[in-house]
Amino acid sequence: MSLMCITIVYMTQTISFRPDERTTEELRVLTRGRKTSEVLRELIHKSYLEDLYARAIADAERLRNDPEDQAELAAIAQEMDEIRAW
DSSP states (O other): OOOOOEEEEETTEEEEEOOOHHHHHHHHHHHTTSOHHHHHHHHHHHHHHHHHHHHHHHHHHHHHTOHHHHHHHHHHHHHHHHHHHO
């Protein structure tokens, strides 16, 4: 078993990462000729986007169930109907 410690330096902060055996093997497979830092950046970006989408979905669900927001949408729809009548 070989131990791996990855140190990432960005701006003025250093991040140390000590993967377990499973993560080490998975990272080895993911790198396949690419730099570890490139793979980690890609994974961080992907995770960030997944989190962003999950929060957007949760916010949309919250708004969908918000009675005040629903009332405002109904009022806007009514105004749009009145404008179309002209």
